[in-house]
Amino acid sequence: MDIDEAGDGPSLDALRSFAVFSEHLNFTRAAEHLHISQPALHTKIRKLGEALRITLYTRKGRRVELTEHGHRVASFAREMQERSRSFVRALRGADGRSTVTLAAGEGAYLYLLADGLRRFLRRDRASLRLLTLDGHGSVEAVRAGRAQLGVAPLESVPDGFQARVLARVEQVLALPQRHPLARKPWLRLQDMDGLRLVVPPSGRPQRALLAHALQSAKVSWQPAVEATGWELMTRFVQLGLGLAVVNGFCAMPRGVVARPLRGLPAIHYHLFHLDSLAADGPAARLKQALIAEAPQ
Numbered sequence: 001m002d003i004d005e006a007g008d009g010p011s012l013d014a015l016r017s018f019a020v021f022s023e024h025l026n027f028t029r030a031a032e033h034l035h036i037s038q039p040a041l042h043t044k045i046r047k048l049g050e051a052l053r054i055t056l057y058t059r060k061g062r063r064v065e066l067t068e069h070g071h072r073v074a075s076f077a078r079e080m081q082e083r084s085r086s087f088v089r090a091l092r093g094a095d096g097r098s099t100v101t102l103a104a105g106e107g108a109y110l111y112l113l114a115d116g117l118r119r120f121l122r123r124d125r126a127s128l129r130l131l132t133l134d135g136h137g138s139v140e141a142v143r144a145g146r147a148q149l150g151v152a153p154l155e156s157v158p159d160g161f162q163a164r165v166l167a168r169v170e171q172v173l174a175l176p177q178r179h180p181l182a183r184k185p186w187l188r189l190q191d192m193d194g195l196r197l198v199v200p201p202s203g204r205p206q207r208a209l210l211a212h213a214l215q216s217a218k219v220s221w222q223p224a225v226e227a228t229g230w231e232l233m234t235r236f237v238q239l240g241l242g243l244a245v246v247n248g249f250c251a252m253p254r255g256v257v258a259r260p261l262r263g264l265p266a267i268h269y270h271l272f273h274l275d276s277l278a279a280d281g282p283a284a285r286l287k288q289a290l291i292a293e294a295p296q
Helices: 012-024 027-034 038-052 068-091 106-111 114-123 135-144 205-216 230-238 282-292
Strands: 057-060 063-066 099-104 127-132 149-153 161-169 171-176 195-199 221-226 244-247 256-262 267-274
Touching (some): 038 068, 106 230, 114 127, 149 282, 171 230, 195 205, 230 244, 230 256, 267 282
Parallel strands (some): 099 149
Antiparallel strands (some): 057 063, 161 267, 171 244
């Protein structure tokens, strides 16, 4: 049975099976991981959904996707697994510390979160796990329960999430200090007409935002090279491959300067989590540490 005998909720075995399935979204691979047959896993998940009276997943062609209820169950299942592991470790006299997982991008770790992470590690016994993901990946990691907290720029707060602005970051133009535009204390979008730019790959939100702003300002530009990550983009500027619009918190390499760029909106980095995040515990304490040390 997928509901315990008291009828109070799903069994740990059912939750563990669904947690593994939610990671793979493939019955064959999940069954192999659990060392059970594929029909047995099908039965476990079907009975779990029937017992909870919800749909846990849907099929779109050959792809399997979790429903909103499925994401919530998967998140709960991973939380219960972690609590169970911590309890067993404590019983055996091992380190019973729980683990809290944060998902964020490389730039956020480098320039926004370091002080908050140090504060948490100094004061808390919980283990810390960090996932390096882009904004979309961070949201999905929190939604699926692979991370309790995420930090990323958000255009809107997803349903079932809570979020607060952690930092407001202006956008700047990174350029060689000998470039003629470097003589100006600040720049307008029109100053970028005809420039060759180091930009993120097509499809990335920052690329789309920049392209839309330049098009609206009737500014022509050319992609010099595509790069992922602020560090690599500013390094390419240093090498003379082009100029780059980056977040104002970025450290500039030698020979590169940053000039404020008017006409582009500031980037708002949000700290976010599911509505169901416990009010106490290591994730809540990490949240408070990040807020306390956020840039003013």
